[in-house]
Amino acid sequence: MQHFINVLLNGITQGIVIAAFALALVLIFRSTRIVNFAQGSQAMFTTYIALTLMNNDFPYWVAFLGALAAGFIIGAVLERVVIRPLEGGMELNIVIATLGLYVAIQALAAILFGSDYKSFSSPVGVQGFQVGDLNLALTPTSIFVICTVGVVVVGLTLLFQKTQLGLTMRAAAFDGEVSRILGVRVSHLLTFGWALAGLVGSVAGILVATGSFIYPSYMESLIAFGFIAAVIGGLDSPIGAVVGGLILGIVNSLVSGYLAPGLVTIGAFVVLIAVLLLKPGGLFSSTQARRV
Amino acid sequence: MSVLEIKNLTTTYGPVKALDSVDVAVETGQITAVLGANGAGKTSLLRTVSGLVKPTAGTITLDGTDITGKPTESMVHRGMAHVPEGRGVIAELTIEENLRLGMRGAAKRPTDTPAPVRTLDDAYQLFPVLGDRRNAQAHTLSGGERQMLVIARALLARPTLLLLDEPSLGLAPRIVAQIFNLVRALVNDSGLTVLLVEQNARSALSIAHTGVVLNLGKVVVTESAEVLQNDATLRHSYLGF
Ligand SMILES: Nc1ncnc2c1ncn2[C@@H]1O[C@H](COP(=O)(O)OP(=O)(O)OP(=O)(O)O)[C@@H](O)[C@H]1O
Ligand SMILES: [Mg+2]
Numbered sequence: 001m002q003h004f005i006n007v008l009l010n011g012i013t014q015g016i017v018i019a020a021f022a023l024a025l026v027l028i029f030r031s032t033r034i035v036n037f038a039q040g041s042q043a044m045f046t047t048y049i050a051l052t053l054m055n056n057d058f059p060y061w062v063a064f065l066g067a068l069a070a071g072f073i074i075g076a077v078l079e080r081v082v083i084r085p086l087e088g089g090m091e092l093n094i095v096i097a098t099l100g101l102y103v104a105i106q107a108l109a110a111i112l113f114g115s116d117y118k119s120f121s122s123p124v125g126v127q128g129f130q131v132g133d134l135n136l137a138l139t140p141t142s143i144f145v146i147c148t149v150g151v152v153v154v155g156l157t158l159l160f161q162k163t164q165l166g167l168t169m170r171a172a173a174f175d176g177e178v179s180r181i182l183g184v185r186v187s188h189l190l191t192f193g194w195a196l197a198g199l200v201g202s203v204a205g206i207l208v209a210t211g212s213f214i215y216p217s218y219m220e221s222l223i224a225f226g227f228i229a230a231v232i233g234g235l236d237s238p239i240g241a242v243v244g245g246l247i248l249g250i251v252n253s254l255v256s257g258y259l260a261p262g263l264v265t266i267g268a269f270v271v272l273i274a275v276l277l278l279k280p281g282g283l284f285s286s287t288q289a290r291r292v
Numbered sequence: 293m294s295v296l297e298i299k300n301l302t303t304t305y306g307p308v309k310a311l312d313s314v315d316v317a318v319e320t321g322q323i324t325a326v327l328g329a330n331g332a333g334k335t336s337l338l339r340t341v342s343g344l345v346k347p348t349a350g351t352i353t354l355d356g357t358d359i360t361g362k363p364t365e366s367m368v369h370r371g372m373a374h375v376p377e378g379r380g381v382i383a384e385l386t387i388e389e390n391l392r393l394g395m396r397g398a399a400k401r402p403t404d405t406p407a408p409v410r411t412l413d414d415a416y417q418l419f420p421v422l423g424d425r426r427n428a429q430a431h432t433l434s435g436g437e438r439q440m441l442v443i444a445r446a447l448l449a450r451p452t453l454l455l456l457d458e459p460s461l462g463l464a465p466r467i468v469a470q471i472f473n474l475v476r477a478l479v480n481d482s483g484l485t486v487l488l489v490e491q492n493a494r495s496a497l498s499i500a501h502t503g504v505v506l507n508l509g510k511v512v513v514t515e516s517a518e519v520l521q522n523d524a525t526l527r528h529s530y531l532g533f
Binding site for chain 1 (some may be wrong): 342344362363365366367368369374376380382383384385389392394395396397400445449
């Protein structure tokens, strides 16, 4: 029983971080139909910025917010400088550009920050709670992670559902031309979308590092699972990203806890294939409504 | 006086000349109907006017300002509202969200623009069916209801010039009559100016002041609607009724 509860708790904590990263991917994909392969590298880079701040005696919170700001700016700059000039050409060009950025940013981080393991401390404890004689795999850090992603999800939901900016972002994502006719500056919104995705990706990057170690490729498994979660959710649905992330986190944890840790990747692909066989567009894809 | 003046406008898509030296003047407070068969260039005309397509030659003047080649996003603030071919409902958004997008366009309009529809409530009063379903996704609406939605959305931007691309498309004659009568009433009551593009010449001329016939990208006739309606030769040779 203790084992099962802990497997579940682990899965939720893992899943929620996957969800955050998948959200970043979805934010860009739903408005541009571009899969940003550099998202993970952007997040990794901003986590190094946070670490640098902490090493210069800034508190965790300042470092956290600094990384988010950096993620926001890097996202906007990449869209303007790298992606925008490639628009209108072959779609493959943009895919290749984001793949190039993925590699280039990782190399840059290795040069600037070194490629050794660096510890990234947590603002709260990493010791599991104890309830009676149950040792829970729930730590203050994992509660912090869950709450932070919760804030991000609620914040994004409010932005999209309750604000004028969010309404125009959704409109631009669904129908760019009609939005322009209605006076929406779609190109500004694309930049903002990349910036926002950069920020959300940074949150995921820092959370997975918190209480652990970082090195230039520390995001690799999160990137892979984030992509799978985003596809499970339908690639253009924020809710889908969150649900996909949680499903994947829990499945990963079950596979690792009851079968073998080495089978986690295979388990993730089995889930992916099963979902795509049952619902080829992913669980929450909105492309159905569009065809009506 | 004309709100919109189109002079010598030419638009090409690669080798295809969709508009060939087109001249159209849209008089203030009137309905100007541009008529023509499939592929005549009607949609191209509206898309060029609202900046979605850049012309290869010619000028477009709105309220005395040259707007040729200006970005589409700026047209709403200049007082132009375009209801595109196929209506342009954003199907995934709710009816009210579609209307809010229209209202957003009014923010930069002078507050003294006469406008028949200023608030969401005005829109719901004009089209009660939209009010009843305000929180439903727009893809649940019928064709006629969608047409009402996009007209209301366009009016909420408080335009001086309304561009309508084939509002009758796919609608039952009764609904077409209802929508056309409404457009005419809006023009009579509020001083709105309309550039209406239609294949359905008979219905369009019944509410228009002026008719312009487009054939293979060229203007072949510009006449008052009355003359066009009553001249059997013109009707037979260009309008097919
Ligand atoms: N994006 C485009 N690329 C190439 N050719 C185009 C494009 N849009 C329109 N055309 C061509 O330009 C000509 C005019 O088309 P347009 O859509 O303006 O006609 P229309 O009068 O609106 O026709 P309909 O009544 O069928 O809507 C046609 O020959 C059409 O094939
Ligand atoms: Mg057309």
